[in-house]
Amino acid sequence: MKRTEILGRWGINRLIEVAKGRWLVVIVVGILLGIFAGVAIEEKAVVIQVDGQQVTLRTFKSTVGEALSQTEIQLGAQDRVIPDPGTKLKDGMQIQVLRAFPVQLIVDGEVREVVTPPATVQEVLELAGIKMGPLDQVSPALSEAVTGGVRVQIIRVEEKMMTADVEIPYPVDRRQDQNLERGINRVLQKGRNGLERQLVKVTYENGKEVKREVISSEVIKEPVKAIIAMGSLTSVSRGGQRLNFDRAMVMTATAYTYTGHNTATGIPPYVGGIAVDPKVIPLGTKLYVDGYGFATAVDCGGAIVGNRIDVFLETERECQRWGRRQVKVFVLN
Template identity: 45%
Template sequence: MFKQLDGRKALLGGLILVALLATGFAWQRKTVTLKVDGRNRKVVTFASTVGELLQEQGITLKPHDRVQPERNQHLAEGLLVVVQRAHNVTLTVGTEKARSIITTAPNVQKLLQEQNISPGEKDLVRPDPGTELLDGLKIQVIRVTEKEEKQQVSLPYTTREVPSGEMARGLTATLQRGQNGLVERTWRVIYHNGQEVERQLVNTRVLRQPKPAVVRVGTAQSISRGGRDIRFKYALEMVATAYSYTGYRTASGHSPRYGVVAVDPRVIPLGTRLYVEGYGFATALDKGGAIKGKRIDLFVESHRQASRWGVRRVKVYVL
């Protein structure tokens, strides 16, 4: 009978030992959340510390990487273990020189907070603040400023022409001088890091209305001189001088004589027949180095006559 009791005691002791061992293993097993680079996963582990968990999961930390809690922290059921990998990024703020930063911040916004950088309301952050950090990422904070700029510009006047049959075709007379108006334009100018990138016209205000010019325009194509009607194509107002014999032929090869005049061929082609007020009929057969633009040089018989002619403004009719 005593032997049977001893056997029962031994069996009961074994069962208690197994129960204790099972309870111990169950106590050591725990489920924790492991977050690496922002990604969560549930892990069932028998590790007792954070360091053992990382070793168990094959996670090696580099010098600038961080883990929370610390490696010697004991694991408990439901604990969150966060591994933050360090990234080497480049940051440029405004016109400052680009700098290289090693950080465990998860995204661009956290990095800027870490660096005590607060973008203004209109500043631009590239890439977007929510962008996840990766090695080699280039981050730029663009300082945006706006200024209002006022600019006064001329408003051109128009010209109104009044035909006149009392004036030769080709001639004009100003009846009223024109005057430009004045406009004030207001621009919103946008700068990125001090450089203008956009200009928006926000307002236009007329300070002075333009005053139109009024010009009388000749339409007549005939004149009467000495009882003779002279038909012409158009007339020019020119500065006239006179010259006499020089001993040379004209530019067209003709001998100089009364009625031969020198002109600028760009204004009056050589060979053109003319009528010159105060001189008479003439032909453009010569040119000269000083005869440029609306100038004409008239041949006369003597130096005395040339001196008496002097310099005059005349009407020249192109026949």
């Protein structure tokens, strides 16, 4: 092979290698210039709203968090930044710093405090790790926004099913009886309560029962009604006399004699004057007492309470013979 031919081939290859190296340098330099030019172009102006103020910042940083780190704004652990600190920064972007504040939570018999940025009640509960049961109630509502000074109250609600046996009150059948004096009743048939078995839903709020609802019921024992005869007679015969009266009562009667004191009405005791309970028979009422006769309520005493009277007799012996007895007392018209 000729020398000139060998040299020609070597020279061409060398020239190609040199050319490649120069182009590589040109390309690298071009890329670097493009990067520096791009950085210079990407300076951004952003507006930061914090603590009631608005701050304009010009920065070459690439994320919201990096831009904030360039300022003197101190972020608390629970402060919220909008958009998120990891968000890519854009020219003209609005950045908000929302300061956290304490909120009181009343739950399970305790008062707890949680520091939170502006959020809904539901978000605050999630932050505090409080789980709501399906029936639990919360005030304010879960969707409402929480502000400083607000108390969030959680009411734990629980429902339980139980059975209960409940008495059914017996009905009363009252019948007028013309053979009985008005005011006197007679039981013809004694009433008996029935029994009902109920399925009850009991609602508890914070462990305390607040409501009972009967879901279903079954009568186990039917009630038996009471039958009562009610006197309607207003006139009776005593000692050949016709007595017209307003009402009659069966009362326990005892007797007393002179004590050396006047009666409660200020007059001396006398036969025909009796002691009564003024809440049952007002003083001054005209009466007829079976076994004693006509009488007037003129006295009272500490032992004479309710359906009791004390008739006056002249002697201690008469009082002993009288003893204690049940009598009919007629309140005369």
